[in-house]
Amino acid sequence: DAKTTQPPSMDCAEGRAANLPCNHSTISGNEYVYWYRQIHSQGPQYIIHGLKNNETNEMASLIITEDRKSSTLILPHATLRDTAVYYCIVRAQNAGNMLTFGGGTRLMVKP
């Protein structure tokens, strides 16, 4: 799996959009971008994933650059409950291919 680089921490004001970047410059053509988050004392939670088109669901939007070397997870209206560690993972959808969690970005949403 391609390695990812994320800032270790970010702050965001409550109600504002949180934009979490991820660099994956060595991503292969068959590798998807996944985002999970882990709220303190809980298990990780799936957020969204995509290949090359932008994706949106009820939790977030995922913007992938045209060259696919980086992506941004957008929480459109961050709340205090969005304070968590956010993990960006790239992996191919091959049978048996596992999730490998890196260090992630610790997002602090402040009142």
Next chain:
Amino acid sequence: DARVTQTPRDKVTEMGQEVTMRCQPILGHNTVFWYRQTMMQGLELLAYFRNRAPLDDSGMPKDRFSAEMPDATLATLKIQPSEPRDSAVYFCASGLGEAYNEQFFGPGTRLTVL
């Protein structure tokens, strides 16, 4: 609201004792994963089952750890004998279909080995 459940939520034991952690995957899910999380190593995959068969346990220390699925509703992770370095939070996750599909994580078991 279907969830993965894990028991116990907290376990304190002494070095050398056997520890058994249990996981009930979401009904109908056919893939089960065991992860371990520590401050130093982060989240690590220990083992992975599909349709109750172990497919990958390369992340698991073989000499003291064992993972099984006695039936489709129960997965177990045993450590015998336990050591202080096994202290961590152990997460179980379940999913449907291939391993790369969405994984649903349980609340974890916090293990402390004294």
